Structures are given as C-alpha cells and as structure tokens.
Amino acid sequence: NAGVTQTPKFQVLKTGQSMTLQCAQDMNHEYMSWYRQDPGMGLRLIHYSVGAGITDQGEVPNGYNVSRSTTEDFPLRLLSAAPSQTSVYFCASRTTHRGWYGYTFGSGTRLTVV
Amino acid sequence: KNEVEQSPQNLTAQEGEFITINCSYSVGISALHWLQQHPGGGIVSLFMLSSGKKKHGRLIATINIQEKHSSLHITASHPRDSAVYICAVPHYLLGGGADGLTFGKGTHLIIQP
Numbered sequence: 465n466a467g468v469t470q471t472p473k474f475q476v477l478k479t480g481q482s483m484t485l486q487c488a489q490d491m492n493h494e495y496m497s498w499y500r501q502d503p504g505m506g507l508r509l510i511h512y513s514v515g516a517g518i519t520d521q522g523e524v525p526n527g528y529n530v531s532r533s534t535t536e537d538f539p540l541r542l543l544s545a546a547p548s549q550t551s552v553y554f555c556a557s558r559t560t561h562r563g564w565y566g567y568t569f570g571s572g573t574r575l576t577v578v
Numbered sequence: 579k580n581e582v583e584q585s586p587q588n589l590t591a592q593e594g595e596f597i598t599i600n601c602s603y604s605v606g607i608s609a610l611h612w613l614q615q616h617p618g619g620g621i622v623s624l625f626m627l628s629s630g631k632k633k634h635g636r637l638i639a640t641i642n643i644q645e646k647h648s649s650l651h652i653t654a655s656h657p658r659d660s661a662v663y664i665c666a667v668p669h670y671l672l673g674g675g676a677d678g679l680t681f682g683k684g685t686h687l688i689i690q691p
C-alpha cells in the first residue's frame with residue numbers, strides 16, 4: 465500500500481545508546497519531515513528535507529541527525545540517546561504536484577529512553 | 579509563545595451535536611491545515627485551505643485570513659468522530675525553513691452516545 469512507513473513501532477533505549485528511526489515513502493514525494501509529539505507540547509518539527517541531498521533543521525533539532533540520499537528514505541539518527549528524547553516520533557511527506565499539498569504521516573515510533 | 583492557538587483544549591458533547599473547534603494564528607499565512615489524530619495515534623490530513631470554506635462529508639473548515647482565524651465544524655457528530663483535532667500552519671511563515679508544519683496543541687474531542 466502506498467504511504468509512509470516507519471520502523472520500528474516501539475523501541476526502548478538506554479541512555480547513551482544510538483539508533484536510527486527509519487522512514488520510507490513510495491509516493492515519490494519531494495518533501496519529508498520528522499516530528500516529535502510530547503504531552504502538553506503538541507507536535508514539533510525536528511528536521512525536514514526538500515529533496516534528495518537537501519536537509520535542514522526545524523524547531524528542535526538538537527540531538528538528532530538526518531540525511532536524504534534517496535527520494536524514498538529519510539532516516540532520523542539519535543547519536544547518544546537521552547531521557548528527554550523519550551517521545552513519539554512521526555515522519556511525514558508531501559508533494560506539490562497534482563494540486564494536493566497535504567501531508568501524509570507515518571504511524572509513528574514510540575521511543576523510551578531509560 | 580505558541581503562535582498557533584486552539585480552543586477549546588477539551589470538548590465533550592453528545593451524539594448529534596454541532597461541534598466547533600477554533601484556531602487562531604499570529605502571522606499572515608498562505609495555507610492552514612487541519613489534521614485528525616485518533617486514539618491509536620495515526621495522524622490524517624483533513625483539510626488544507628487558504629481561503630473561504632471547504633467541506634468533506636460532515637466536516638467543514640472555514641478560514642478568515644483578515645482575522646487570522648479558522649474553524650473546524652462537525653455536523654451531526656458521532657462517537658467515531660472522537661479524536662484529537664489539530665490545526666497547523668507552514669513552518670516557514672513563523673520564521674522557519676521551507677517545509678514542515680507548526681502545530682497547535684490540539685483539541686481533544688469526545689462524542690458520547
């Protein structure tokens with residue numbers, strides 16, 4: 465099925481560990497973005513990409529790295545996990561073609577850092 | 579300071595009632611998004627609008643650009659409408675970059691049978 469696929473769905477990390485959250489879309493969307501959702505804070509933009517090879521920071525980029533080597537994939541890396549990074553992470557994509565500018569979201573990754 | 583404000587934060591209503599959720603924002607925008615997040619966590623885009631009104635089934639979204647205000651209405655509400663409704667504006671309009679959204683904190687809606 466077409467859409468945005470995030471893996472894993474759940475992850476528990478120890479403080480200081482590193483990991484990569486995967487995000488893949490099969491809709492040939494140019495734009496992709498990562499968000500975290502925390503109780504009382506709502507969704508906040510971490511990083512975004514406007515095409516392969518081009519990424520930039522959002523509101524809360526510290527502690528996270530991204531790269532975009534292909535149109536399809538936009539992984540989010542936590543280099544040294546901290547308890548403050550416990551959150552639900554969403555990846556989204558969009559296109560400006562065909563007159564629809566809305567976002568398609570993945571189902572999320574629930575990350576706990578202990 | 580949150581530049582996208584929603585009200586109410588929580589809303590409980592009876593089945594069949596007409597529901598209104600409000601969103602106000604601090605800067606001029608080219609587009610505003612309404613999204614729905616169900617208890618299972620998935621987020622779905624409902625509307626993107628830049629002027630006037632859009633309708634999809636029992637959902638209606640309106641926007642007043644001059645007043646920097648948008649509303650989401652649900653007619654003949656049903657328990658399956660229970661969800662969090664979130665408005666969002668393009669991140670670049672609040673000083674950010676070329677993509678991504680800045681979100682309100684959401685309205686938690688419960689429709690009781």
